[in-house]
Amino acid sequence: MTNIHDEKLALIYNKVIAGVPVSTDDAYTMLTTNDIMGLGFIANTVKKEMHGNIIYYGVNMNLNYTNICLLRCPLCAFSRDKDDHDAYCLSHDEIVNKIKNAADIDEVHIVGGIHPDLPFSYYEEMIALIKATRPDIHIVAFTAVEYDHIAKKFNIPLDELFQRLKKAGIDSIPGGGAEILANHIRTTIAPKKISGQRWLDVMATAHRNGMKSNATMLFNHIEDTADIVDHMCKIRDLQNTTGGFKTFVPLVFHEENTGVRAKRKEPTGYDLIRIYATARIFLYNIPHIKALWMYAGEKMAQVLMECGVDDIGATYYDEKVVHSAGAKTPAWGSEPFLQHLIYDAGFKPVRVNASYEEIKK
Numbered sequence: 001m002t003n004i005h006d007e008k009l010a011l012i013y014n015k016v017i018a019g020v021p022v023s024t025d026d027a028y029t030m031l032t033t034n035d036i037m038g039l040g041f042i043a044n045t046v047k048k049e050m051h052g053n054i055i056y057y058g059v060n061m062n063l064n065y066t067n068i069c070l071l072r073c074p075l076c077a078f079s080r081d082k083d084d085h086d087a088y089c090l091s092h093d094e095i096v097n098k099i100k101n102a103a104d105i106d107e108v109h110i111v112g113g114i115h116p117d118l119p120f121s122y123y124e125e126m127i128a129l130i131k132a133t134r135p136d137i138h139i140v141a142f143t144a145v146e147y148d149h150i151a152k153k154f155n156i157p158l159d160e161l162f163q164r165l166k167k168a169g170i171d172s173i174p175g176g177g178a179e180i181l182a183n184h185i186r187t188t189i190a191p192k193k194i195s196g197q198r199w200l201d202v203m204a205t206a207h208r209n210g211m212k213s214n215a216t217m218l219f220n221h222i223e224d225t226a227d228i229v230d231h232m233c234k235i236r237d238l239q240n241t242t243g244g245f246k247t248f249v250p251l252v253f254h255e256e257n258t259g260v261r262a263k264r265k266e267p268t269g270y271d272l273i274r275i276y277a278t279a280r281i282f283l284y285n286i287p288h289i290k291a292l293w294m295y296a297g298e299k300m301a302q303v304l305m306e307c308g309v310d311d312i313g314a315t316y317y318d319e320k321v322v323h324s325a326g327a328k329t330p331a332w333g334s335e336p337f338l339q340h341l342i343y344d345a346g347f348k349p350v351r352v353n354a355s356y357e358e359i360k361k
């Protein structure tokens with residue numbers, strides 16, 4: 001006895017129960033169905049099988065070390081040219097002070113612009129200094145776009161770069177820069193950014209060098225359903241080869257202060273459930289689906305816990321990127337705030353670092 005009314009969804013449910021991977025046609029069905037309760041039920045079935053009644057969250061800070069960026073992607077509200085009055089690049093002393101002042105964090109999430117002038121030592125020493133200051137915190141650092149830039153600028157093979165930065169202290173890699181992998185979308189929203197294939201290649205190299213990563217998907221701008229299916233297929237295929245993705249993170253595009261006009265100003269609640277639930281069902285080979293509360297909104301993040309999501313993100317003290325683009329959520333969330341969201345939806349909150357190691361305080 002299930003709550004599924006859409007006949008095609010019922011067939012998908014049968015596949016899921018039998019452990020058969022769903023197809024790309026199934027992904028279309030899920031991304032366009034109006035049977036949202038049925039879809040949520042299937043995704044929740046998968047989530048419960050993998051994680052039971054647990055919802056993960058983290059206590060972390062963002063470190064956006066520079067907003068100066070050569071690429072100036074139209075999708076981005078955060079980046080600046082070098083001469084802009086509000087352009088900045090943090091010194092190592094400023095970075096160490098920020099880390100020292102963030103007393104309770106388990107993790108620091110480091111991403112920045114593609115700076116034209118920083119030497120390689122800036123990146124390597126930044127990581128080593130953070131590790132020396134707080135050996136206990138997990139360092140999640142640099143998107144595939146930043147790795148590509150550093151490797152090319154300093155003529156360091158990617159394999160060697162990952163080994164060096166891992167030795168300096170990086171523990172895992174965020175999933176940014178994936179946007180929508182199809183190049184006909186990237187040429188409009190981020191024309192100077194690495195291609196979708198290069199993003200996948202950088203991630204494959206990271207995985208080969210023992211670095212686990214996330215994979216993001218920025219949606220609700222100019223993409224259509226086919227682009228979303230294509231994106232998820234490429235991520236699923238690479239995961240079948242490397243097994244290096246730990247989390248898939250769909251991110252709602254916020255257009256304020258950007259150069260991209262979205263087809264629709266905001267996604268509906270149904271849109272969000274379709275995306276996250278489909279991700280949970282389609283990406284059967286990726287352990288975690290994350291709905292960052294500050295992108296999806298805290299109320300929707302709560303609903304998504306019933307629709308396949310097992311991770312609502314973290315406190316994100318000092319977040320700048322999505323709030324530059326007009327996110328209306330608070331700039332950061334306290335641990336009790338995140339715990340309340342999870343308890344209030346009937347789940348058990350578990351505090352973890354970016355590798356899903358439980359933190360008991």
Ligand code: SF4
Binds near residue numbers: 070113114193
């Ligand atoms: S999205 Fe990243 S690469 Fe693009 S302009 Fe912004 S900071 Fe630079």
